[in-house]
Amino acid sequence: MTAPTLERFSSCPLWCAGHDDDQEPPPVRWHRSEGEVVPVVERHRMALGGVVPAPLTLTEYVVAVEQDTQATYVYIGPLEEAHRFLALTLDSARRLHAVLGGLLRSVDQS
Numbered sequence: 001m002t003a004p005t006l007e008r009f010s011s012c013p014l015w016c017a018g019h020d021d022d023q024e025p026p027p028v029r030w031h032r033s034e035g036e037v038v039p040v041v042e043r044h045r046m047a048l049g050g051v052v053p054a055p056l057t058l059t060e061y062v063v064a065v066e067q068d069t070q071a072t073y074v075y076i077g078p079l080e081e082a083h084r085f086l087a088l089t090l091d092s093a094r095r096l097h098a099v100l101g102g103l104l105r106s107v108d109q110s
């Protein structure tokens with residue numbers, strides 16, 4: 001088995017990680033960056049305050065940039081669970097980034 005060859009097309013944005021030879025002929029209709037893998041600890045249970053604390057799970061998330069003919073997205077999802085993800089437009093990701101920054105600053109100051 002040989003490793004797939006990745007090709008960049010002239011229509012690719014600079015951040016595009018390339019495309020498999022057999023994946024899609026040009027013109028390509030989507031692009032994806034290299035994914036950054038981020039270790040995270042998360043809670044799956046919705047409700048807080050039970051007698052037994054909600055279990056925490058260590059997992060890895062992938063963060064990447066994707067683009068199709070409609071928009072450019074920030075993709076965030078567990079490495080091993082492709083069905084669970086966020087794909088946010090850039091404006092949405094910036095709003096979320098601003099709120100997260102504010103929340104984390106307030107937690108850090110308390």
Ligand SMILES: [Zn+2]
Nearest residue numbers: 012016018031
């Ligand atoms: Zn591309």
